[in-house]
Amino acid sequence: MRTEPRSPIADLNARAKIRDAAVVHFARDGFRKANLRAIAATAGVSAGLVIHHFGSKDALRLACDDHVLGSVLARARDKATPEGLASVLQNYLADPAEFQVQIDYLSRAIAEDSPAGRQVVDAIVDETEAVVRAGAFDGSMNAFSDPRAVAVLITMTSLSMMTMASHVGRALGFDGPNLSPAAMRRMALPSAELYTHGLYADDTVLRVTTDALAGSDATTPPNHPTQTQLIRKATT
């Protein structure tokens, strides 16, 4: 995956400076809004040099993807955290100032559905699934009919705290584009409560859902009217 030049010492040169500047700009403005001249200015070089080193803006994005992804995955491996959610949140909170850029970059990548975004999401879902299965096995977590889907659900919930950080913050009365530590702290207890006791006090919703799913399983064309009733019942 690494595509760096031969020597790791030579990596601290213009090419690396451009790449780091690009990561900042892509994270802050998104891929399309970010422009090469601004990136070059941040890196202290000319626009032409960016192309000279990376070939094109798209290739530059790939190099950034590669770099951020490698860095984050390496850190995740180092800490050897069992749960994807925990791993992400840990990196986020360990040193907000240092990792904010990478977090923002990956949030953008996920929101814009870039290759790097797909990779992180898949990695986190896989790891979360493993945790869910292990938890069910050792009894620390409930057994689910579809661990994969549960992993997806949990992953999306935690990722949404980053991709929709501004919405979360605003809904809680904070402002600023990133999720402040105070906002994160406020979400911690409710998450634990929800993941411990659930939302519903009894299992009526669950029973209605299973019934509806079983009833409409293959008896109707797989995409039209019964879905509506199912969800209506399941969430009322």
Add this chain to the structure above:
Amino acid sequence: MRTEPRSPIADLNARAKIRDAAVVHFARDGFRKANLRAIAATAGVSAGLVIHHFGSKDALRLACDDHVLGSVLARARDKATPEGLASVLQNYLADPAEFQVQIDYLSRAIAEDSPAGRQVVDAIVDETEAVVRAGAFDGSMNAFSDPRAVAVLITMTSLSMMTMASHVGRALGFDGPNLSPAAMRRMALPSAELYTHGLYADDTVLRVTTDALAGSDATTPPNHPTQTQLIRKATT
């Protein structure tokens, strides 16, 4: 909020056609990638006419925001569904072909953090919070220490099924940018299970979280190291 011209009959003219075409393009390509000439072509008019009617691309976006938001909120009011999550999902599944564009448009608006996006999110969070409070009151739902934060959590989870639809689908083995009915169906039961029984089999995580929050409450500067330990403990 409505800014339509006086007569609803005259609304079916070029101005409306442009607006509808713009909604499609903004939904499919995002605001920045969408361009006026393509929008004009879809509407069957010239690029100049778009400016003549709306003044600028930004103003056109506002008009689209206005239109989609009004349409969706009106429909939500009609159905009078108690729960924001349910209301959104219902519209989504009632007739995917018809509402897909509006759903996509709002997903974009939320992901790109546009004014319209903020408005829908806030509306859904508010309504969800009301449902959570009512549920706790009538005993159908568990009581939470922070209903607002729970509402945010639930809202983000359901919204992530739209803003990150491609990731959800891919993680489940489907493809395509939108969440297929089959994928939605597969998520239904796990959601019900998670919201009924929770994720954890006992309350150790919850207790650890409350302890950690209480312990670090005001004893340390509000944004640095203890947060890390808190989350590490809470999710391991």
Add this chain to the structure above:
DNA sequence: CAGTATGCTAAACCGTTGTTCAACCGGGGT
């Protein structure tokens, strides 16, 4: 030392795109 590769810049190129402008056209009022 000559020559050649390498890192780099400045300027130009050129397609895209939001916006402006002058003209046109059909219809209603005088």
Add this chain to the structure above:
DNA sequence: ACCCCGGTTGAACAACGGTTTAGCATACTG
């Protein structure tokens, strides 16, 4: 019939931005 006015167009304008190119300096090589 004339005028005028709103809707509409096509061309032109101007800015932006990715990419190309020519050139320059420095360093390494024969």
